[in-house]
Amino acid sequence: MKIGYTSIFAGLFLGMGVLLAQPQDDEKTSYLQQLVEVDQCVACHIEEEALPEGLHENDIHLREGLSCAGCHGGDPTSDDMDIAMDPARGYIGIPDKQEVPSFCGKCHSDIRFMRRFRPQVETDQEVQYYTSRHGRLLKAGDTKVAVCTDCHTSHAVFPASDPRSSVYPTNVPETCKRCHSDSDYMAEYKIPTDQYEKFAESVHGVALLKKKDVGSPACNDCHGNHGALPPGVTSIGQVCGNCHINNLQYFQKTKMAEEFKKMDLHDCIECHGYHAVPPTNDEMVGVGEQSTCIDCHDEGDEGYKAAVEIRAMLRNLTTAIDSANTLKKQIQIIGMDDLDIEYLLKDAHQQLIHARTVIHTFDPKQVEEKTKTGLDRAKEAIQLALEEIEEYHRRRKGFLFATLFTTLLIIGLFIKLRQIESEQKEDAHRREP
Amino acid sequence: MELNRRKFTNMLIGGGLLGWLASVLYPLFTYLIPPRVEEQSLNSVKAGKVDDFPPNSGKIIKFGRKPVLLIRTETGDFRAFSATCTHLDCIVQYREDTKHIWCACHNGMFDLTGKNIAGPPPRPLMPYGVRVQKNEIIIEKPTNLG
Amino acid sequence: MKSNMVKKVYNWLDERYDLTPLIEFARHKKVPVHEHTIWYYMGGVTLFLFLIQIFTGILLSMYYQPGPDSSYESLRFLLTKVRFGWLIRSIHSWSANLMIFFAFVHMFSTFFTRAYKKPRELTWVTGFILLSLSMAFGFSGYLLPWNELAFFATKVGTEIVGAVPVVGPIIMKVLRGGSDVTGATIYRFYAIHITLLPALFMLVLALHLVFVQKHGMSEPEHLANLPESRKKYIPFFPNFLLRDLILWLIVFDILVFLAVYYPWELGLKADPFAPAPAGIRPEWYFMFMFQTLKLLPGHILFIEGEVLGILIFMVGGLLWMLVPFWALKGRPDQRIQPMEFIGVVVLIYIGVMTILGYAL
Numbered sequence: 001m002k003i004g005y006t007s008i009f010a011g012l013f014l015g016m017g018v019l020l021a022q023p024q025d026d027e028k029t030s031y032l033q034q035l036v037e038v039d040q041c042v043a044c045h046i047e048e049e050a051l052p053e054g055l056h057e058n059d060i061h062l063r064e065g066l067s068c069a070g071c072h073g074g075d076p077t078s079d080d081m082d083i084a085m086d087p088a089r090g091y092i093g094i095p096d097k098q099e100v101p102s103f104c105g106k107c108h109s110d111i112r113f114m115r116r117f118r119p120q121v122e123t124d125q126e127v128q129y130y131t132s133r134h135g136r137l138l139k140a141g142d143t144k145v146a147v148c149t150d151c152h153t154s155h156a157v158f159p160a161s162d163p164r165s166s167v168y169p170t171n172v173p174e175t176c177k178r179c180h181s182d183s184d185y186m187a188e189y190k191i192p193t194d195q196y197e198k199f200a201e202s203v204h205g206v207a208l209l210k211k212k213d214v215g216s217p218a219c220n221d222c223h224g225n226h227g228a229l230p231p232g233v234t235s236i237g238q239v240c241g242n243c244h245i246n247n248l249q250y251f252q253k254t255k256m257a258e259e260f261k262k263m264d265l266h267d268c269i270e271c272h273g274y275h276a277v278p279p280t281n282d283e284m285v286g287v288g289e290q291s292t293c294i295d296c297h298d299e300g301d302e303g304y305k306a307a308v309e310i311r312a313m314l315r316n317l318t319t320a321i322d323s324a325n326t327l328k329k330q331i332q333i334i335g336m337d338d339l340d341i342e343y344l345l346k347d348a349h350q351q352l353i354h355a356r357t358v359i360h361t362f363d364p365k366q367v368e369e370k371t372k373t374g375l376d377r378a379k380e381a382i383q384l385a386l387e388e389i390e391e392y393h394r395r396r397k398g399f400l401f402a403t404l405f406t407t408l409l410i411i412g413l414f415i416k417l418r419q420i421e422s423e424q425k426e427d428a429h430r431r432e433p
Numbered sequence: 434m435e436l437n438r439r440k441f442t443n444m445l446i447g448g449g450l451l452g453w454l455a456s457v458l459y460p461l462f463t464y465l466i467p468p469r470v471e472e473q474s475l476n477s478v479k480a481g482k483v484d485d486f487p488p489n490s491g492k493i494i495k496f497g498r499k500p501v502l503l504i505r506t507e508t509g510d511f512r513a514f515s516a517t518c519t520h521l522d523c524i525v526q527y528r529e530d531t532k533h534i535w536c537a538c539h540n541g542m543f544d545l546t547g548k549n550i551a552g553p554p555p556r557p558l559m560p561y562g563v564r565v566q567k568n569e570i571i572i573e574k575p576t577n578l579g
Numbered sequence: 580m581k582s583n584m585v586k587k588v589y590n591w592l593d594e595r596y597d598l599t600p601l602i603e604f605a606r607h608k609k610v611p612v613h614e615h616t617i618w619y620y621m622g623g624v625t626l627f628l629f630l631i632q633i634f635t636g637i638l639l640s641m642y643y644q645p646g647p648d649s650s651y652e653s654l655r656f657l658l659t660k661v662r663f664g665w666l667i668r669s670i671h672s673w674s675a676n677l678m679i680f681f682a683f684v685h686m687f688s689t690f691f692t693r694a695y696k697k698p699r700e701l702t703w704v705t706g707f708i709l710l711s712l713s714m715a716f717g718f719s720g721y722l723l724p725w726n727e728l729a730f731f732a733t734k735v736g737t738e739i740v741g742a743v744p745v746v747g748p749i750i751m752k753v754l755r756g757g758s759d760v761t762g763a764t765i766y767r768f769y770a771i772h773i774t775l776l777p778a779l780f781m782l783v784l785a786l787h788l789v790f791v792q793k794h795g796m797s798e799p800e801h802l803a804n805l806p807e808s809r810k811k812y813i814p815f816f817p818n819f820l821l822r823d824l825i826l827w828l829i830v831f832d833i834l835v836f837l838a839v840y841y842p843w844e845l846g847l848k849a850d851p852f853a854p855a856p857a858g859i860r861p862e863w864y865f866m867f868m869f870q871t872l873k874l875l876p877g878h879i880l881f882i883e884g885e886v887l888g889i890l891i892f893m894v895g896g897l898l899w900m901l902v903p904f905w906a907l908k909g910r911p912d913q914r915i916q917p918m919e920f921i922g923v924v925v926l927i928y929i930g931v932m933t934i935l936g937y938a939l
Contacts, residue, residue, distance in 0.1 A: 207555075215555030243553045245540035335845030337659035342498060350523045353538045392842075395665070398460075399839040405452030406832045410825055412445035417821045419442060424818075453828075460663040464638060468660045497652075 031057055039076045040084055041068040056156035058164075064117060071103070098138060100147040101126050128226035144185070151175055170208055172218035173199060195219075198276035217243070236274075237267035244268075250360035256303075270295075282318065285359060286311030309364040313371040317352050320378035321345065327385035336388040341381045348377035480570040486511070491527020491534075494572060500524055501561055501572055502534065506545060513561035513572045514547045520554040534558065604792075608815035611798050618688035619796060619819075620826050625685055627827045628678035629784070631834070632716075635671040636773065643723070645769040647762030650725035651848040658845055669838035675717055677834060679864050682710045690902070690922050694797035700903035702794065705787040707900040712780045717862050719772040725765060726846030731859040733768075734760045739872065742885050743893075761851065860936065867932035868892055870939075899925075 032051075035042040045051050045068075056062075061070065069076040074091035078084045085091045095103040105126035107113050114121045125148075129135040134145040151167055158165035166175045177196040179185055186193050199205040199219070207216035222231060222239050231239045237257075241248025251257055251267065260267060271284065271292040283290040286307050287299075297303035324345055331338045351374025358367050478501075480494045486505040493516055494501045502516040504527050514534065516524050523538035533550075534543035541552035548557045562573035592598055610619060642661055644653040657664035686706060689695060695703035722733040737760065741751030756763030802810060813819055861869050871892075875884035898905070907917040 213555045215549070215553070245552055247539070249540075329847075333844050333846055334842070335655065335658035335665060339498065339659075343495065343500075346500070346522075346524065350538065353521050353523050357539060395842075396839050398456075399835060402453070402456035402835060403832055405449055405456050406828055407449075408445060409449030409453050410828050410832075412442060412449045413821055413825050413828070415442045416446060417818070417825070419439065420817060420821070421813075460666055461638075463662040464664065464667055465641070466662070468662065 031062070035067060039067045039069075040079045041072075041074070041076045044079070044081065044084075052155050054153060054156050056158075056164075058158075059155055060157050060159060062155075097143040097147055098141075100149055101129055101135070101138070104148045125226045128224075132224070132226065132228045134228060146179060150179070167220075169214040169216075169218045169221075170212055172220055173205070173209065176219045195275050202275060202277040203279040204277060236269055240268045240272075246357050247360045250358060254360070254362050256362055280356070282311070282314045282356070285314065303362070306362055306364050310359060310362075310367050313364070313367055314352075314355065314359075317348070317355065317371045317374045317378065320375055320382070321348050321352060324348070324378045324381040324385065327382060327389075331385055331388050334389075334392060336392055338385075338388070341384050341388075344377050344381035344384065348374045348381065350374075351377065477564075477571050477573040480513075480572050483565060483568050483570060486570070489529050489532065491529075493524060493526075496561070496572060496574075502527060502558075503563070503570070503572060504534070504545065507532065511563040511565065511570060512545060512547075513563045514543075514558040515561065516558075518554055519549065519556040519558065520552075525558065605816055606814075608795065609812040610796050610815055610819045611802060612811040612813055613799065613802050615688075615692055615799055618685075618692065620823060621681055621685035621688055622791070623823050624826060624830050625678055625681040626784075627830065628674050628681060628834075629780075631674045631831075632671065632678060633777070635667050635674065636777075638667050639671055640773060645723065645765050647725065647765060650723060650765055651845075654724050655845060665842055666838060669842040670834060672843040673834055673837045673841075675720065676862070676864075677830070677837075679710075679713050679717060682713055683864070686710060687922065687926065691919065692797070692799050693906070693918065695903040696797075696906070697903070699790070699794055699797060702787060702790040703903050704900055705783050705790065708783050709780065709787060711896075712776055712783065714864060716772065716776050716780070717864065719768040719776065721862060722760075722765065722768045723772065724845065725849050727849050727853075727856055728846055728859065730760060730849035730851065731855045732861050733764065734855075735859060735869075736861060736865070737764075739869075739885070739889065742883070743889055744886055759851075863933065863937075866936040867929045870932045870936035874935075 032042055032046065036046065067076060068074075072092050072094075073089070074086065075084050075089045083089065085093070092103075109123050109126045111121075111123045114123050129148070130139060134147070137145045138147060153166050156164075156166070158168075160167045160169075162168060163170070165171065173196055181193050181196045183193045200209055204216045207213040208218055220228070221242075223229065237248055237251065247268075257267070259265075260270070272278075272280070281290070284292050287294050287304060288311075291307065291311075293303060293307035297307060324341070328338050328341050328345060331341065351370050355367050355370035355374065358370050361367070478494065478496050480492075480503050486492065486503070488505050488509050489507045491502055491504040494503050494513070500516040502514050502525055504512045504514075506512065514525075516526075518525050518536040518538065518541055520536065520539060520541055523536050525534050525536045525541070525543065527533075528535045531542075532545070534545070534547070535541070536543075536552070536554065539553050541554040542550050543554065543558055544550050546557075547560050549555065560575060562575050564571045564573060589598070610616070639657070642653060642657045642664065644650065654668070657668060689703065689706065718733075718736060722729045737751050737754050740754060741747045743750065752758060754764070754767065755761070756767045798810075860866065868888075872885050872888045875888045877884050879887050902918075907921075909916040909918070
């Protein structure tokens with residue numbers, strides 16, 4: 001009896017184990033298993049348990065039919081190792097690090113070949129790479145720098161649009177970080193290693209890494225992909241202006257932009273920083289503690305005055321919008337009509353956003369154009385809100401009318417009651433004198 | 434004398450009753466009269482007549498509490514998108530010169546399918562359904578998008 | 580001419596439905612007069628407020644659209660776009676509260692004058708059922724605006740129902756129309772509020788009124804024992820009815836005053852995913868129960884404090900409903916009559932817990 005149970009349980013357990021394990025195993029080996037039939041490299045390496053580390057079943061090369069020999073050379077039809085891995089039959093094996101760009105470039109730099117897979121494919125990666133800092137150092141014999149496989153991996157390669165890819169936007173910072181945040185590894189290059197930390201806290205980093213907003217820039221969006229270089233001092237504005245178009249255009253037309261050039265200052269980053277770009281706020285303008293204006297401007301000069309003025313305009317508008325918002329909420333709660341107020345406030349808010357962009361002209365007049373319209377809208381909204389509240393109280397007047405008639409009716413009925421009762425009393429008296 | 438008093442009481446009651454009835458019935462009947470604004474249906478809104486929209490133009494329509502951009506393309510068909518920019522909630526507009534949807538705040542651009550194509554907007558604009566019925570344009574909340 | 584016409588109609592009806600006994604009954608109906616006469620009016624006021632509820636409820640249902648996307652929006656439309664929509668809605672809310680208040684007053688006055696005694700046991704029982712139904716009306720109606728407070732109060736309220744042993748969880752699920760308060764809950768509460776409860780209420784109310792008419796006004800003990808010659812009565816018609824009418828008008832005026840000067844708020848739309856805002860509390864007539872459950876310790880002996888509290892309230896409610904069948908009789912010379920004592924304790928308990936609920 002006892003043994004019976006045990007064996008049943010054991011049987012069940014094993015059965016479940018097989019059931020659970022099977023689909024996984026199936027998936028993992030199915031494609032490679034198919035390859036076993038035609039590709040002796042795969043067959044042998046599976047048997048010897050010598051498949052490359054990190055090999056991904058869905059690696060784009062593997063899936064496109066490019067098996068081991070496609071890159072590593074040799075004869076995949078032979079099950080004899082000496083023949084299969086014979087350099088005479090084109091066997092390359094693991095390329096030297098310095099050889100990697102040309103190893104990949106064999107195909108990736110060949111437009112005719114690459115066209116077969118994707119008509120709009122780019123084939124300049126290798127050329128671009130050698131213009132980058134990585135590429136130039138590699139050429140000079142430094143094998144510590146990143147080559148294709150360092151960023152793209154060797155055997156888990158995916159298109160950059162695939163979230164599994166090591167170069168998918170949200171994965172890029174992590175990929176660069178592997179070397180660039182390693183202070184020991186980077187020591188000899190004498191460049192900072194805090195970029196990732198700074199970036200992760202920045203407005204872009206939070207959007208990209210925390211909110212997974214792929215519209216936010218990763219490292220490569222400013223530094224380039226294959227031709228990775230720090231943006232030059234003269235081009236930094238263009239880099240930011242790629243997305244922040246209006247801000248750049250306003251800035252470029254200012255006197256300050258010219259002065260910056262003369263003083264060898266770097267456009268946007270002088271106020272906003274780089275890597276650690278914090279979310280902007282209105283305190284950055286003006287002459288307060290967080291102001292960036294007073295880094296250069298002193299009390300009395302024109303810029304100082306403009307900063308004070310612009311700050312005041314923004315404050316006026318935000319205060320007006322805030323108080324209108326408070327009123328709006330109140331109106332919502334008491335159940336009055338807030339729809340028009342909401343639309344006015346939307347408009348006011350838009351003017352505020354606009355004004356914050358126009359700040360980059362550093363011209364109080366241009367900022368005022370926006371803040372004034374915004375202020376008008378906010379004031380209209382407040383006016384409308386107050387009218388709604390007044391209407392709310394005005395309703396009470398009608399009550400006085402109604403209550404007047406109700407009171408009359410009550411008095412009338414009361415007198416009537418008294419009359420009836422006194423008559424009844426008289427009646428009773430008459431009956432029993 | 435007695436008769437006069439009784440008459441006065443009856444008048445008081447009658448007058449009071451009339452006034453009271455009026456003050457009760459007036460709000461009641463006005464309540465029952467349908468309000469001038471049609472009950473806002475939450476799933477669709479009338480945008481106007483087809484003829485009011487020349488090709489290559491756009492207009493902001495209030496869809497309840499949300500602004501919607503109704504566009505008539507050059508080829509004459511209608512499209513509608515949420516007019517709230519996906520960047521910082523500004524209201525987008527149709528630009529007749531570039532034939533794009535444009536957000537003035539930060540120069541964000543969307544194509545005529547609502548896809549963000551330039552500038553800071555991170556996501557496309559949500560499309561709304563447009564139906565033309567007897568020369569009248571009706572904008573509908575897209576049910577499949579929830 | 581006119582009176583002739585009326586007479587004709589009356590005769591036509593009388594011939595077929597024998598109205599004369601009814602008229603005779605009304606003509607001879609008498610109301611005793613003594614120092615507790617004032618309490619006779621409380622039931623009438625409650626009835627009047629119930630009629631207002633039916634009336635304003637019908638009006639509201641013409642614009643209200645139940646549903647998670649439409650409840651709040653349609654009510655906002657009613658309040659902002661429909662003329663006097665705010666007034667009708669505000670009257671409905673205020674009248675609901677006043678009705679329950681007067682029902683409580685009516686019940687306690689009946690209790691303390693011991694009017695529930697034979698032969699009026701069933702009048703008391705139906706009255707208690709009516710009060711329970713009124714509270715169910717209040718609970719189901721509270722959710723319908725689908726605003727923040729309503730949403731969370733309903734969530735907490737149905738959770739308490741769910742804590743009832745054995746049947747609680749299934750009742751909670753049925754009430755909510757799912758495992759959580761959602762749009763499905765609105766439809767259910769709406770159906771309960773405008774169909775099920777009114778139907779039940781009307782039925783029990785009809786019984787209650789028939790019972791009252793059958794037995795006439797109850798006289799307090801000391802009066803009932805007096806010789807007939809020393810009792811004072813007034814005719815129901817017109818004396819008592821006129822007084823009733825005047826009181827109804829006064830109540831109506833107070834009701835409109837409250838509705839106009841303290842309109843019920845719309846609040847902010849419920850967001851099921853937002854954290855509960857501070858100050859979630861049930862309607863005042865549930866407060867004493869809510870507060871008790873809150874003050875009970877987590878565990879009492881072997882069961883949860885909350886479960887024990889709910890059981891106590893259920894047993895207490897049942898006992899209260901069955902008061903006429905077990906009422907203790909004190910000796911006439913006793914200074915403190917046992918039932919009076921119980922009533923005072925219950926009143927003080929409800930009062931203190933309610934005050935605590937609002938103060939804490």
